[in-house]
Amino acid sequence: MAERSRRVTSVDVAAEVGVSQATVARTFSSPHLVSSSTRQKVEAAAERIGYVPNAIARSLKSQRTNIVGAVVPAYGEYWQSVLTAFSRQLAERDRQLLLFSFTEPEQVESVLTSVQQYRLDGLVLASATIGQPLLAQMARSDRPLVAFNQPAASGLINSVSVNNEAGMTDIAVHLANLGCASILYIGGIATTSTDQLRYQGAARALGQRGIACPYLEAGSFSYDGGYKIAGSVVESDVLPDAIMVASDEVALGLLDGLKKAGVSVPGEVLVTGFDGLPQSSWAGYDLTTLVQPTEVLVERAIDLLLDPPTGGKPAELVVEGSIRQGLTTTRTDDHPFMPSA
Amino acid sequence: MAERSRRVTSVDVAAEVGVSQATVARTFSSPHLVSSSTRQKVEAAAERIGYVPNAIARSLKSQRTNIVGAVVPAYGEYWQSVLTAFSRQLAERDRQLLLFSFTEPEQVESVLTSVQQYRLDGLVLASATIGQPLLAQMARSDRPLVAFNQPAASGLINSVSVNNEAGMTDIAVHLANLGCASILYIGGIATTSTDQLRYQGAARALGQRGIACPYLEAGSFSYDGGYKIAGSVVESDVLPDAIMVASDEVALGLLDGLKKAGVSVPGEVLVTGFDGLPQSSWAGYDLTTLVQPTEVLVERAIDLLLDPPTGGKPAELVVEGSIRQGLTTTRTDDHPFMPSA
DNA sequence: ATGAAAGCGCTAACAA
DNA sequence: TTGTTAGCGCTTTCAT
Numbered sequence: 001m002a003e004r005s006r007r008v009t010s011v012d013v014a015a016e017v018g019v020s021q022a023t024v025a026r027t028f029s030s031p032h033l034v035s036s037s038t039r040q041k042v043e044a045a046a047e048r049i050g051y052v053p054n055a056i057a058r059s060l061k062s063q064r065t066n067i068v069g070a071v072v073p074a075y076g077e078y079w080q081s082v083l084t085a086f087s088r089q090l091a092e093r094d095r096q097l098l099l100f101s102f103t104e105p106e107q108v109e110s111v112l113t114s115v116q117q118y119r120l121d122g123l124v125l126a127s128a129t130i131g132q133p134l135l136a137q138m139a140r141s142d143r144p145l146v147a148f149n150q151p152a153a154s155g156l157i158n159s160v161s162v163n164n165e166a167g168m169t170d171i172a173v174h175l176a177n178l179g180c181a182s183i184l185y186i187g188g189i190a191t192t193s194t195d196q197l198r199y200q201g202a203a204r205a206l207g208q209r210g211i212a213c214p215y216l217e218a219g220s221f222s223y224d225g226g227y228k229i230a231g232s233v234v235e236s237d238v239l240p241d242a243i244m245v246a247s248d249e250v251a252l253g254l255l256d257g258l259k260k261a262g263v264s265v266p267g268e269v270l271v272t273g274f275d276g277l278p279q280s281s282w283a284g285y286d287l288t289t290l291v292q293p294t295e296v297l298v299e300r301a302i303d304l305l306l307d308p309p310t311g312g313k314p315a316e317l318v319v320e321g322s323i324r325q326g327l328t329t330t331r332t333d334d335h336p337f338m339p340s341a
Numbered sequence: 342m343a344e345r346s347r348r349v350t351s352v353d354v355a356a357e358v359g360v361s362q363a364t365v366a367r368t369f370s371s372p373h374l375v376s377s378s379t380r381q382k383v384e385a386a387a388e389r390i391g392y393v394p395n396a397i398a399r400s401l402k403s404q405r406t407n408i409v410g411a412v413v414p415a416y417g418e419y420w421q422s423v424l425t426a427f428s429r430q431l432a433e434r435d436r437q438l439l440l441f442s443f444t445e446p447e448q449v450e451s452v453l454t455s456v457q458q459y460r461l462d463g464l465v466l467a468s469a470t471i472g473q474p475l476l477a478q479m480a481r482s483d484r485p486l487v488a489f490n491q492p493a494a495s496g497l498i499n500s501v502s503v504n505n506e507a508g509m510t511d512i513a514v515h516l517a518n519l520g521c522a523s524i525l526y527i528g529g530i531a532t533t534s535t536d537q538l539r540y541q542g543a544a545r546a547l548g549q550r551g552i553a554c555p556y557l558e559a560g561s562f563s564y565d566g567g568y569k570i571a572g573s574v575v576e577s578d579v580l581p582d583a584i585m586v587a588s589d590e591v592a593l594g595l596l597d598g599l600k601k602a603g604v605s606v607p608g609e610v611l612v613t614g615f616d617g618l619p620q621s622s623w624a625g626y627d628l629t630t631l632v633q634p635t636e637v638l639v640e641r642a643i644d645l646l647l648d649p650p651t652g653g654k655p656a657e658l659v660v661e662g663s664i665r666q667g668l669t670t671t672r673t674d675d676h677p678f679m680p681s682a
Numbered sequence: 683a684t685g686a687a688a689g690c691g692c693t694a695a696c697a698a
Numbered sequence: 699t700t701g702t703t704a705g706c707g708c709t710t711t712c713a714t
Contacts, residue, residue: 007483009691020701025692035699050481055458056401057691060706065397067439074429080421087442088415096455098408099438101428114437117396140391142348223623256624282564283597284625350707361685366708376683398707401690 008051016045028053059119067096068305069115070124071108074101076221077249078275082126082148085298093302095121105129112138122305124148125157129192132156144308146301149292152193158308160301160317164194164274167290167321168201171244171272174288174323176209178331180241180270185213186229186254188221188246198246198274218250226250230257239263242270242329248277248289255285255328270329276321286326293319349392357386369394400460408437409646410456411465412449415442417562418590419616423467423489426639434643436462446470453479463646465489466498470533473497485649487642490633493534499649501642501658505535505615508631508662509542512585512613515629515664517550519672521582521611526554527570527595529562529587539587539615559591567591571598580604583611583670589621589630596626596669611670617662627667634660 010024017024019038026033027042034042045051059065068090072079087097098120100111108130115123125138126148138145139157147153149161175183185202187195199215206213216232218225226245233243233254245251251273258265265271273280276291300317309315351365358365360379367374368383375383386392400406409431413420428438439461441452449471456464466479467489479486480498488494490502516524526543528536540556547554557573559566567586574584574595586592592614599606606612614621617632641658650656 007691011691021691022693022702023700025694026700029693033699038699052454052457054401054460054691056397056406056460057706058458058693060395060397060401060691060708061693063706074425074432080425083424083440084415084421084442087440088444091415091442091452097440097442099424099428099440101425101432101438103429111432113393116393117399119395119397223619227624252623252625260624278564279620282593283568283601284593348707352707362707363686363709364684366710367684370709374683379683395707398690399709401692401707402709404690 008049009054010051012049013042013046013051016049017041024051025053029058063119065119065121066094067098067118067120068122068124068302069098069100069118069120070126071100071102071111071115071130072124072126073129074103077223077277077279078221078247079126081277082294082298085294086124086302089295089298089302093306095306102127109134116141119143122146124301124305125150125153129189139314144305146304148297148301149194151197154316155314158304158315160297160304160319162290162292162297162321163318164197165201165204167274167292168198168244169205170321170323171274171288171290172202172205172213174325175242175244175270175272175329176206176211178242178270178329181211182238182240182242183211183213184233184240184243185215186226186233186243186245186250187215187217188225188250189219190215190217195246202244213244218246221247221250223249223253223256226253226255227257228253230254230261230263234258234261234263239269242272244272246274248273248275248280248287251287251289252277252279252285255287266328266330270331272329276324281324281326286328288326288329289324290321291324292321349390350395351392353390354383354387354392357390358382366394370399404460406460406462407435408439408459408461409463409465409643410439410441410459410461411467412441412443412452412456412471413465413467414470415444418564418618418620419562419588420467422618423635423639426635427465427643430636430639430643434647436647443468450475457482460484463487465642465646466491466494470530480655485646487645489638489642490535492538495657496655499645499656501638501645501660503631503633503638503662504659505538506542506545508615508633509539509585510546511662511664512615512629512631513543513546513554515666516583516585516611516613516670517547517552519583519611519670522552523579523581523583524552524554525574525581525584526556527567527574527584527586527591528556528558529566529591530560531556531558536587543585554585559587562588562591564590564594564597567594567596568598568601569594571595571602571604575599575602575604580610583613585613587615589614589616589618589628592628592630593618593621593626596628607669607671611672613670617665622665622667627669629667629670630665631662632665633662 011021013024014021122144135153135156145157147159153159203213218229273287273289280287354365355362463485476494476497486498488500494500544554559570614628614630621628
């Protein structure tokens, strides 16, 4: 039957049909340059002998791969959802996503080295933990780059991010309006710019209203981080009126941790998140959070990669998020808020 | 400053150092073939003028890309977690993951056409909705293939999957041992082989014990599917003792839907899932489920791709999962099970 | 240990 | 519309 024959190339098809190799190539890359009669013959022959154009060869010659790379942490609900969005939107634009994931921040440097070799059409850098030095180095690349939700990169390379500061401010104001007088802030990783901006947004807005906003670090942007830190929260003598958490995943962990400890939300304390993960709107949690417009952010990022603005300073796109109020901050008039003494 | 100079190739490095292009190439692909003195000079020059080997050119010549492709649905918690596992494990083996995601089953065919062009080192097919005809067609590819959790593919191409039937049997037995006398089964998409095998595992085991197991289709393997079908479940006059759900994501939706409807789990009805998603072990749900050994499955799949067994029938690896018991089926002696009349 | 030379399979002038 | 030709940047014999 199908003998394990040699690789089928456009030359084979050309021989089969009796045209030049170039004509075969044109049939697949610029069909409009080929008469419909030859095109049909070529397509038929290709089908018959099992020819499929070789994208590697095409890329070598044309200097375009139709592939966009993404350097993203291997863990975390948020990044998974971002990746999904990138992959889907790229597919709509006939591009593919090449994933470079890493688990430890130290791996980033070697990953970036590996990335460079592929001469991709563009590269998404998405990780709170890529430091400024590395970013500056990457900026020297001749490929389109975009930093995704990585505020530290702004000014160095094109970047797209949600308005972290304004988002947390919105939530802080929301809580203040509810009458919260004592608020605890739980961050993810204090050294990341994302964490810092979000905290600033909260602290500034609350400060203006004379509300203190102590910072507690979960140590990671993970469910476990939130779950474990619930212990520290409960230990303190009095619960705050509300807890603002730096990310949904941490907030979900915190919610479960509090529940385990017998603390009722929103009965005894309010909780808010940030990101707008699908899971946070699941009825079992119904978390009040700042929803990132991920589809829009991703679209902007892809725009920036696929036709980059020429010259000038790096673009810096900041997109506003919007609050989604869930049950975790629900206070009705029937159930007025009682600031703790 | 950095002028937008032409692309830097091994020829440029060769000129800089005063060696042949071949020597430069060897320095990066087979360092042991180059004397350490020249190697150092070459590396220094490369660094200086910003040379990075071109993986596209290398791939064209060597016929290896170091890239593995994956055709996976764009949605679904389960697939996201599988992708993450593939990406991470491939990175450990110095390979990258090229993602081909699709939203509609009809897109699969065109995606597969696109995939073929990249001459990847291997391809993972992961989707319950790739039909047998397409699988048979793909089987003619000269690239290593593996079907991941796609029972319909077994016999056609190398495949790796969890033991769906045995897994559901385990859960069914578990429920029967708890004393459940009436059980409802909620499937995802009835036409998929995954769904069918899981249901068979349940129905057969229960049948042997004289327990009926009606099948209800959620229509998708999604949270929403489960949430919505909770309505149909509650409508019926009497609740079953237990509900076996075909996947965790559907089960989580069902749990929230039931809670919304005022049904208590496990108080009024037991619920089980399948997959072992991280979310299902979150304290807020604590779902009893069959945990797929995803890391092992992925490892086997990668093994099959990276050095495929030669000749013979397609390999068919079936790996056993294990039950994780959560609160959703907790019945203690103090709280004996009371079959409904 | 290093160099010379021949491609890998395609695209893109340029000619005809 | 089609053919000819010259690479894209590397790997890999085969010499030296």
